[in-house]
Amino acid sequence: MQQLTALYTAYSGVTPKAVEPIAGSGSNRHYVRFTSPEGKGVIGVVGTSLDENHAFITLARHFAAKGLPVPRILAVDADGLRYLQQDLGSRSLFDALKGGRDAGGRYNEAEKELLRRTISELPRLQILGAQGLDFSVCYPQAEMDETSVFFDLNYFKYCFLKATDVDFHELRLEAAFKLFAKDLTNDAQGAFLYRDFQARNVMLDSEGKPHFIDFQGGRRGPVQYDLASFLWQASARYSPELREELIGIYLDNLRHYIEVDENRFRARLRLFVLFRLLQVLGAYGFRGYFERKKHFIESIPPAMQNLRTLLSEPDGCPYPYLREVLESLLAQPQFQPEVPKPQIRKDGYRTAEENIYKAHPADGPATFSKFDGKGPLVVRVFSFSFRKGIPEDESGNGGGYVFDCRSTHNPGRYEPYKQVTGLDESVIRFLEDDGEILTFLDSVYRLADAHVERYLQRGFTDLMFSFGCTGGQHRSVYSAQHLAEHLNRKYGIRVIICHREQGIHSELPATQ
Numbered sequence: 001m002q003q004l005t006a007l008y009t010a011y012s013g014v015t016p017k018a019v020e021p022i023a024g025s026g027s028n029r030h031y032v033r034f035t036s037p038e039g040k041g042v043i044g045v046v047g048t049s050l051d052e053n054h055a056f057i058t059l060a061r062h063f064a065a066k067g068l069p070v071p072r073i074l075a076v077d078a079d080g081l082r083y084l085q086q087d088l089g090s091r092s093l094f095d096a097l098k099g100g101r102d103a104g105g106r107y108n109e110a111e112k113e114l115l116r117r118t119i120s121e122l123p124r125l126q127i128l129g130a131q132g133l134d135f136s137v138c139y140p141q142a143e144m145d146e147t148s149v150f151f152d153l154n155y156f157k158y159c160f161l162k163a164t165d166v167d168f169h170e171l172r173l174e175a176a177f178k179l180f181a182k183d184l185t186n187d188a189q190g191a192f193l194y195r196d197f198q199a200r201n202v203m204l205d206s207e208g209k210p211h212f213i214d215f216q217g218g219r220r221g222p223v224q225y226d227l228a229s230f231l232w233q234a235s236a237r238y239s240p241e242l243r244e245e246l247i248g249i250y251l252d253n254l255r256h257y258i259e260v261d262e263n264r265f266r267a268r269l270r271l272f273v274l275f276r277l278l279q280v281l282g283a284y285g286f287r288g289y290f291e292r293k294k295h296f297i298e299s300i301p302p303a304m305q306n307l308r309t310l311l312s313e314p315d316g317c318p319y320p321y322l323r324e325v326l327e328s329l330l331a332q333p334q335f336q337p338e339v340p341k342p343q344i345r346k347d348g349y350r351t352a353e354e355n356i357y358k359a360h361p362a363d364g365p366a367t368f369s370k371f372d373g374k375g376p377l378v379v380r381v382f383s384f385s386f387r388k389g390i391p392e393d394e395s396g397n398g399g400g401y402v403f404d405c406r407s408t409h410n411p412g413r414y415e416p417y418k419q420v421t422g423l424d425e426s427v428i429r430f431l432e433d434d435g436e437i438l439t440f441l442d443s444v445y446r447l448a449d450a451h452v453e454r455y456l457q458r459g460f461t462d463l464m465f466s467f468g469c470t471g472g473q474h475r476s477v478y479s480a481q482h483l484a485e486h487l488n489r490k491y492g493i494r495v496i497i498c499h500r501e502q503g504i505h506s507e508l509p510a511t512q
Contacts, residue, residue, distance in 0.1 A: 041087035055139035056216035099432035105237030144221035160285030193221030385472030400464030422477030472501030
């Protein structure tokens, strides 16, 4: 540490005011944050592998020269084991997505926007970053080859598959692995393969712009690897819809640099998704089954669900024997998905599991309202305090929906939030980190979407949603604002917002 501090002092010309250790990644490097008397931060790094340090330093300088969003190298010690890099702050994309992860993969619009920004930058790093790069500096190898693929596939076999009760034929599985490894590496690409592209390795600046770190394990390879690694991260629980949106954004940006045959790209992407799922299961098996680390054990069910979803596709695994082994693995009792049990009401009746009503020709046509076909639809959304009564309906249509937010965690109970509202970042982060409001709004969105879609079909003109809480300041304001923005964004309709107790009125104009 003395040598690293001396390097900082020589670089900055001052003695650090503070030296703060920083939790490291999976490597054996150690990180500290030096803070100057003026409050400016610099990251100091100590690594025991000269080759690994050399890879990171060389790659970082090359990428920075290309204008890519990576930390700048500020100083390197004479022996190459210590260096200083730009301080990108303490907020990672992983930290910023906590609310969506805790809500079971229900990411809000702000979190989705961070994902869109990040995935948009990946092709720049992969394609521009590879231009003029001497791949011989990469650590521990210059490119992804069949040997490295076999290492990961055998990691899955020995650390995960053999820890289960699945019987398999070693030679037949080995033959499938050989075909798999050949297919993964037969498409020569000059792109930079990040290899460890995950939310923990993306830092966000004060404006939410992503910056990439910990790319020292990168090498030459196919671009699909990083996309599969990022979007099929088990703990993230990205929905199929969100994945598809992010794949589309990635492809749009990739086309800025190379020609893309989308059908071929997606076919190869499925191969890399399969490979990454087996790769991470190997890691989860070793860290979970053998080292008994709770986080990795808890990551196995969502990873198995990702595998189950992939194998449900006809071309999810084009290797017959490997598919047979994986289907046997998924059939193991410990990997069965939980089946929701029929709900039993307090009165003893079980709720129906399907729609038991069957239409009959004698039922005749449905009747419709005299207000059908008038349009366009205008939605009014209110926040209010129950102490001051429910907002009045000025349209004469009956008042619409009233939602009670008081079942969710109330930031108004804590002193730091008493003078701010559900429109302020501190309250937004409190509510989203807690997660209860996200679960609450998930149900509201489903109900509201169905209602709005039906009103649009029928040409109705007015719909009203009201959110009440104790003071009409935090939870109701947050919920009303988010529903308003959700409906305007999704359906392009005009939405009028009234935060009654705050005296705030605004309007989101129609876009369609």
